[in-house]
Amino acid sequence: MKQVVDNTLPESAVSTRNISKNYGDVEALKNLSLEFPRGQLTSLLGPSGCGKTTLLKIIAGLLEPTSGTVEVNGQTVKGPGPDRAFVFQDFALLPWATVLRNVAFGLEMRGVAKSEREAIAEKYIKEVGLAGFEQSYPHELSGGMRQRVGLARALSVDAEVLLMDEPFSAVDEQTRRKFQEDLLSLVQHENKTFIFVTHSIEEAVYVSDQIAILLPRPSRVHEIIRPSNFRSKGVDNIRRDPEYLDIVDEIWASLRTYVE
Numbered sequence: 001m002k003q004v005v006d007n008t009l010p011e012s013a014v015s016t017r018n019i020s021k022n023y024g025d026v027e028a029l030k031n032l033s034l035e036f037p038r039g040q041l042t043s044l045l046g047p048s049g050c051g052k053t054t055l056l057k058i059i060a061g062l063l064e065p066t067s068g069t070v071e072v073n074g075q076t077v078k079g080p081g082p083d084r085a086f087v088f089q090d091f092a093l094l095p096w097a098t099v100l101r102n103v104a105f106g107l108e109m110r111g112v113a114k115s116e117r118e119a120i121a122e123k124y125i126k127e128v129g130l131a132g133f134e135q136s137y138p139h140e141l142s143g144g145m146r147q148r149v150g151l152a153r154a155l156s157v158d159a160e161v162l163l164m165d166e167p168f169s170a171v172d173e174q175t176r177r178k179f180q181e182d183l184l185s186l187v188q189h190e191n192k193t194f195i196f197v198t199h200s201i202e203e204a205v206y207v208s209d210q211i212a213i214l215l216p217r218p219s220r221v222h223e224i225i226r227p228s229n230f231r232s233k234g235v236d237n238i239r240r241d242p243e244y245l246d247i248v249d250e251i252w253a254s255l256r257t258y259v260e
């Protein structure tokens, strides 16, 4: 495994230590150790079936590892907790509830008073670009807008760690690009730790401070890449930056043999 040691890295918000996960005879993850720097976005990238979703669910506390531990701020994870919010692939929105109620739902579950939770929800509805749709219902929104409702819900509960499982996979290319830009700005302004699963090499390189390349059967960390130069050059310049293009090529070279 190639790993660049960087002494300027922030401390880890999340650490996975020697995580293994078996489903019966299937060894989905084997001795997987990773550090997720605080306030940064780490992507988990790898071929289908390499255990990305499994790892995310273990970090969320929704799934128990067969062995190994997850620590969030030095505390061992024993189940789901308020420090982590999961943004699901298909957002579980309440079809009978307005955008406002949907976004406030996580806070409602935590017993936060109505006026307080609605004020918080309104702030994040604006932040994800849905101002004006507070009283709309999910069926009145496009797929992309529904994704934003799910994101606003996750942001509202103010979890320190946001876990995102292919959040942009179901939207069209233009919407996806807009989301990616918005995500970069969220990472910059929210000071949260994002753990992001994607199939897309370009997407991972575009949005990530750190990319963990996983290889399958059983899944292990092949390489950790930390793009350094193009992040500060502005969203419009990233895709033509030589470092961006080199990293995309390098990752494809690692993954191409695993694509059936």
Ligand SMILES: Nc1ncnc2c1ncn2[C@@H]1O[C@H](COP(=O)(O)OP(=O)(O)OP(=O)(O)O)[C@@H](O)[C@H]1O
Pocket (backbone or CB within 6 Å): 023, 026, 028, 046, 047, 048, 049, 050, 051, 052, 053, 054, 055, 199
């Ligand atoms: N509940 C389960 N029971 C049995 N096997 C499972 C279960 N969930 C996942 N697996 C297997 O574990 C491996 C890892 O699955 P996982 O969904 O974590 O991979 P992934 O990288 O997220 O895949 P994809 O990119 O296709 O979403 C796969 O071989 C999968 O078939």
